[in-house]
Amino acid sequence: MNKANVNAILAPNFKFEDMGIGGLDKEFSTIFRRAFASRIFPPGMVANMGISHVKGMLLYGPPGTGKTLIARQIGKMLNARPPKVINGPEVLNKYVGQSEENIRKLFADAEKEYKEKGDDSGLHIIIFDELDAVCKQRGSGAGGGTGVGDSVVNQLLSKLDGVDQLNNILLIGMTNRMDMIDDALLRPGRLEVHVEISLPDEAGRLGIFKIHTAKMRENGLLAEDVSLEELASLTKNFSGAEINGLVKAAASQAFSRHTEVGQLAAVKQDVASMKVTRGDFMRSLEDVQAAYGVSEAELE
Ligand code: ATP
Numbered sequence: 001m002n003k004a005n006v007n008a009i010l011a012p013n014f015k016f017e018d019m020g021i022g023g024l025d026k027e028f029s030t031i032f033r034r035a036f037a038s039r040i041f042p043p044g045m046v047a048n049m050g051i052s053h054v055k056g057m058l059l060y061g062p063p064g065t066g067k068t069l070i071a072r073q074i075g076k077m078l079n080a081r082p083p084k085v086i087n088g089p090e091v092l093n094k095y096v097g098q099s100e101e102n103i104r105k106l107f108a109d110a111e112k113e114y115k116e117k118g119d120d121s122g123l124h125i126i127i128f129d130e131l132d133a134v135c136k137q138r139g140s141g142a143g144g145g146t147g148v149g150d151s152v153v154n155q156l157l158s159k160l161d162g163v164d165q166l167n168n169i170l171l172i173g174m175t176n177r178m179d180m181i182d183d184a185l186l187r188p189g190r191l192e193v194h195v196e197i198s199l200p201d202e203a204g205r206l207g208i209f210k211i212h213t214a215k216m217r218e219n220g221l222l223a224e225d226v227s228l229e230e231l232a233s234l235t236k237n238f239s240g241a242e243i244n245g246l247v248k249a250a251a252s253q254a255f256s257r258h259t260e261v262g263q264l265a266a267v268k269q270d271v272a273s274m275k276v277t278r279g280d281f282m283r284s285l286e287d288v289q290a291a292y293g294v295s296e297a298e299l300e
Contacts, residue, residue, distance in 0.1 A: 009077055019073045022211050022240065023204020024066055027195055031057065031074060034193045035170060043119035055160050056171045056191035058131070060178040064241025065197045068127060071172045075125040083125035083172075084109075088133030091152060103155045110169045121168035128156075131173040132180035153182060161189040199239055206232035208240045212247040216276060223275040231281060242288070249284035250276050 008014060009032065016025045035054045038046050046053060059067040068085070075083040086106055093099045110124035134149050158164045160171060173191050175181060185191050200208060209228040216222040235243060254276045 017207055017211060019077070020211055021066060021070055021073055022207030022209075023200035024070055024197065027197055028070060028074070030195055031059075031070065031193070034195075036074065039123060047119075052189075053167060053170075054193055055165075055167075055169055055189070056173065056185075057193040057195070058173045058175065058178070058181065058186065058191040059195050059197050060175050060181075061197035062199055062239060063176055064239035065199060066240045067174045067197050068129065069240070070197070071125065071127050071174075083127050085127040085129065088128070088130035088135075091134060092149065099152050100155060103152055107159055107166070107169070110166055111164075114166050114168050119167055124166075124169050126169060126171050128171060128173045130175065131185075132175045132177040135180055135182040135185060153185060157185065157190060160191075199237060200243075202232050202236075205235055205238060205243060208243045209247070212244050216247075216251070221275050223277040225278040226276065226281060227278070230278075234285060246281070246284050246288065249287065250280040253280035253283050 016022075016028055021028060035057050038051070038053050059071065061067065072083060084106055086102070091099055091102045093102065106126055110121075110126075113121040113124070134152050156171065159166055159169065171191065173181070173185070178194075181191075186194065206228055209231055213222055213228065231246075235246070238246070254274055257280070258274050
């Protein structure tokens with residue numbers, strides 16, 4: 001584990017927004033304390049306590065709220081290796097034995113290092129997106145009755161707490177459908193830490209707008225008439241991903257305002273003065289409303 005990065009998280013001036021995550025301070029702290037804190041200490045310390053590290057966690061909530069982002073960012077701060085990411089439907093394969101092979105490959109690096117270094121091995125984070133796609137098949141006979149889901153789940157369980165168990169992994173399952181996840185996977189010793197990641201409130205949305213307009217603001221490309229507070233108040237029920245999409249759409253509006261066919265000379269002159277305005281944001285918001293059929297009352 002990279003000590004320097006851990007120290008940055010523990011330092012008194014640590015700011016969540018510097019990690020590019022808005023509105024999830026409480027969730028981030030919970031995840032860090034419950035799933036990572038024990039890994040900061042020397043391996044012997046945990047053994048002396050008579051416990052083992054948390055090896056599995058489930059993040060659940062609506063799409064686009066930052067589940068993958070938070071897992072990746074914590075991983076980045078604690079571990080030099082980028083996490084491995086796989087999603088449920090991708091793992092499942094109609095060819096006999098292929099799904100199991102996909103899982104085996106996912107754990108291969110962690111297994112190799114654990115064999116060589118035991119508890120001194122670095123932490124391997126595995127992000128399993130859309131976990132429900134695998135779990136819903138367990139015991140249900142779904143998926144053409146192949147039982148592939150069952151054997152994938154059993155294989156995951158054996159890595160977490162079976163005879164093949166590894167102490168150097170953290171499996172982070174993600175789902176929009178917590179109710180679909182097999183109870184057997186959620187027991188202590190398995191995906192034992194459950195954290196809900198919900199839609200951001202107004203303060204959270206403001207934080208997310210700040211993050212996604214940071215570059216524009218730094219480069220003087222956000223017009224003075226734009227109020228991020230106003231945008232946060234107008235985007236109730238937006239996820240972080242949708243806020244990111246809105247900022248990109250507003251920037252595209254600014255580009256298109258400056259791009260008339262046959263006006264190359266004007267474009268060249270205008271680039272330096274091009275700013276994203278309140279009007280660009282409002283037009284993008286209208287487009288979102290039109291696309292999703294959201295009423296103005298819902299947005300307010
Ligand atoms: P899904 O359930 O669909 O996999 P997710 O919850 O994992 O979604 P992410 O993939 O983490 O969502 O989010 C997509 C993108 O949206 C991020 O890369 C980021 O740009 C933006 N985003 C989402 N939530 C936040 C947030 N809380 N702060 C900043 N950006 C965010």
